[in-house]
Amino acid sequence: MNGSFQGLIPKEPKILARSRGQKQSLSQVFPLQASATSWAVPIIVSVSAHFSDLSPRLRPQPDFHLSASENSTAAVLALVAPDMAEVDRVIAQRLDSGVPLVGEVAKYIISAGGKRLRPVLLLLTCGALGYTGAQRHNLAAVVEFIHTATLLHDDVVDESTLRRGRPTANESFGNPASVLVGDFLYSRAFQMMVDADSMRVMQTLADATNVIAEGEVLQLMNMHDASLDEEGYLRVIRSKTAKLFEASARLGAILAGSPAAIETACADFGQALGTAFQVIDDVLDYDGNAAEMGKNLGDDLREGKATLPLILAMQKGTSEQSQTVREAIETGSVDRLSEIVAIVRETGALEATRNAAATEAQRAIDAALQLPDNAHRQAMVVLASQLLNRRT
Ligand code: IPE
Ligand code: IPE
Ligand code: MG
Numbered sequence: 001m002n003g004s005f006q007g008l009i010p011k012e013p014k015i016l017a018r019s020r021g022q023k024q025s026l027s028q029v030f031p032l033q034a035s036a037t038s039w040a041v042p043i044i045v046s047v048s049a050h051f052s053d054l055s056p057r058l059r060p061q062p063d064f065h066l067s068a069s070e071n072s073t074a075a076v077l078a079l080v081a082p083d084m085a086e087v088d089r090v091i092a093q094r095l096d097s098g099v100p101l102v103g104e105v106a107k108y109i110i111s112a113g114g115k116r117l118r119p120v121l122l123l124l125t126c127g128a129l130g131y132t133g134a135q136r137h138n139l140a141a142v143v144e145f146i147h148t149a150t151l152l153h154d155d156v157v158d159e160s161t162l163r164r165g166r167p168t169a170n171e172s173f174g175n176p177a178s179v180l181v182g183d184f185l186y187s188r189a190f191q192m193m194v195d196a197d198s199m200r201v202m203q204t205l206a207d208a209t210n211v212i213a214e215g216e217v218l219q220l221m222n223m224h225d226a227s228l229d230e231e232g233y234l235r236v237i238r239s240k241t242a243k244l245f246e247a248s249a250r251l252g253a254i255l256a257g258s259p260a261a262i263e264t265a266c267a268d269f270g271q272a273l274g275t276a277f278q279v280i281d282d283v284l285d286y287d288g289n290a291a292e293m294g295k296n297l298g299d300d301l302r303e304g305k306a307t308l309p310l311i312l313a314m315q316k317g318t319s320e321q322s323q324t325v326r327e328a329i330e331t332g333s334v335d336r337l338s339e340i341v342a343i344v345r346e347t348g349a350l351e352a353t354r355n356a357a358a359t360e361a362q363r364a365i366d367a368a369l370q371l372p373d374n375a376h377r378q379a380m381v382v383l384a385s386q387l388l389n390r391r392t
């Protein structure tokens with residue numbers, strides 16, 4: 001078992017029964033009046049040898065297609081490596097512009113890498129559902145362009161200076177160039193998605209980009225608001241982050257012409273994975289390593305973002321600790337960052353936040369298990385399991 005999660009297992013583990021196909025309400029997924037244990041996730045009582053490096057708190061399915069040695073994010077990436085090479089080719093080809101600054105800024109951020117998680121997600125769902133057409137590479141590039149556009153804009157809004165291990169585009173080229181090249185990438189993505197010649201594809205991506213923009217504006221409205229609760233937080237992250245994961249997974253099902261129930265399972269998988277991903281991102285802002293993440297710690301506090309670690313720290317802490325966190329959110333001051341980090345640790349808020357991510361990861365796994373049983377589906381399960389361990 002992965003030792004890093006052992007300490008998080010509640011004393012009285014409870015296996016939650018989940019009925020397939022039944023949509024959970026927000027309060028079921030993210031209990032609003034969360035106590036320490038209500039964030040807890042189903043516990044695997046016995047874990048087979050095949051799952052030895054999965055988080056002990058996640059429940060995998062019994063027959064796994066990837067061997068134990070392949071049971072890692074690296075194995076997932078290997079499965080889609082040839083496709084990803086083609087996606088990179090499409091990305092490079094579609095960055096062309098007659099305006100030199102466009103290419104310069106876009107290449108600056110795209111060549112810095114990034115995990116390319118959204119294209120991977122789209123390719124995995126295509127693979128699981130048996131779609132092998134060329135549109136998967138085109139649309140995988142589209143979701144990466146949309147993601148990159150949101151990052152260019154997000155770094156301006158968040159006044160971030162480090163991204164993917166190098167100075168942000170706003171730091172290197174200025175805010176105007178970042179915003180405008182972000183617009184270029186958005187609109188290029190829309191040009192490319194027309195190639196798919198599918199109203200459902202366009203509808204999915206148009207809705208996703210609209211919801212992402214709403215999420216970022218909602219977050220702006222919530223800045224320095226220490227009274228934001230879990231529901232308000234969840235609404236922001238479902239919109240700004242999970243929506244594109246959801247769209248990426250849904251697109252695989254649309255391309256494959258899958259039945260509605262499978263498309264919904266893919267969308268649920270993407271939404272849950274994206275939510276867990278952002279919750280962990282918010283943990284790493286206090287508990288990560290800048291060199292590994294390629295971005296600065298403490299950016300969220302500097303922006304006065306009431307993310308889940310802080311929301312839970314205020315609930316769990318002494319009145320003095322809560323007051324310290326509240327003031328930091330209201331002022332956006334990072335002068336007492338190390339004290340805040342100590343508070344989110346000592347109150348168990350970080351642990352509870354990781355448990356919230358695990359609940360969502362489990363929901364992702366449950367959704368993935370509704371897809372046909374094959375190596376790509378298994379990779380989706382591995383991805384959701386490994387996400388909790390991510391440090392980058
Ligand atoms: C960063 O996303 C923005 C969030 C949703 C937290 P990623 O962590 O996927 O960024 P890259 O593409 O790997 O750099
Ligand atoms: C994610 O939020 C941003 C988008 C989804 C656009 P964050 O502000 O937490 O992302 P990072 O930490 O800057 O990557
Ligand atoms: Mg940011």
Ligand code: MG
Pocket residue numbers: 281282285300
């Ligand atoms: Mg962040």
